[in-house]
Amino acid sequence: MPIRVLLATVLLLAAALAAGCAHAGRRSDRLQAAQYAWSAAIRWGDFEGAWNLVDPKHRQAHPLTPLELERYRQVQISAYRELGAHAPDKFTAVREIEIGVINRHTLAERTLRYRERWRWDPEAGSWWIEGGLPDLWAGE
Structure with missing residues (x-):
């Protein structure tokens, strides 16, 4: 095999590998940005903003009602x-979260844990959280 063909093959493989790494890096950066936006929205009580990061399929199947939104307005997030965190595969990410919740009427604080599950949508180029907003009442 002539050296030029070998060199061209190596360069093409290197370019393909670099493009793949860059794509994975962008996906990872987008996950980090989506998780930051989600956690900031939850921390600041912007549940409507957080709702925009919920998987559109879930939003369509389970629309957020005014009563549910009002219930979220009755709490404040303290932590x-x-x-x-772990990533079972390149299209899924999971985070274990602990949240401090204060009832605005009684000022009683409690702590709960929940699991965030994120899904990469290659068509939209976005990460979406599956399952909707966290259940801050955990069966209450």
């Missing part, structure tokens, strides 16, 4: 901590 939001990531306890751990």
Whole structure:
């Protein structure tokens, strides 16, 4: 095999590998940005803003009612901590979260844990959280 053909093959493979790494890097950066936006919205009580990061399929199947939104307005978030994270595959990410919740009427504070599950949507080029807003009442 002539050296030029070998060199051209190596360069093409290197370019393809670099493009793949850059794409994975962009996906990773977008996950980090989406998770930051989500956690900031939850921390500041912007549940309508957080709702925009919920998977559109979930939003369509389970629309947020005015009563549910009013229920979220009755709490204040006092803490939001990531306890751990992992990625089962390149299209899914999972975070374990601990949230401090204060009832605005009784000023009673409690802590709860929940799991965020994120899904990469290659068509939209976005990460979406699956399952909707966190259940801050956990069966209450």
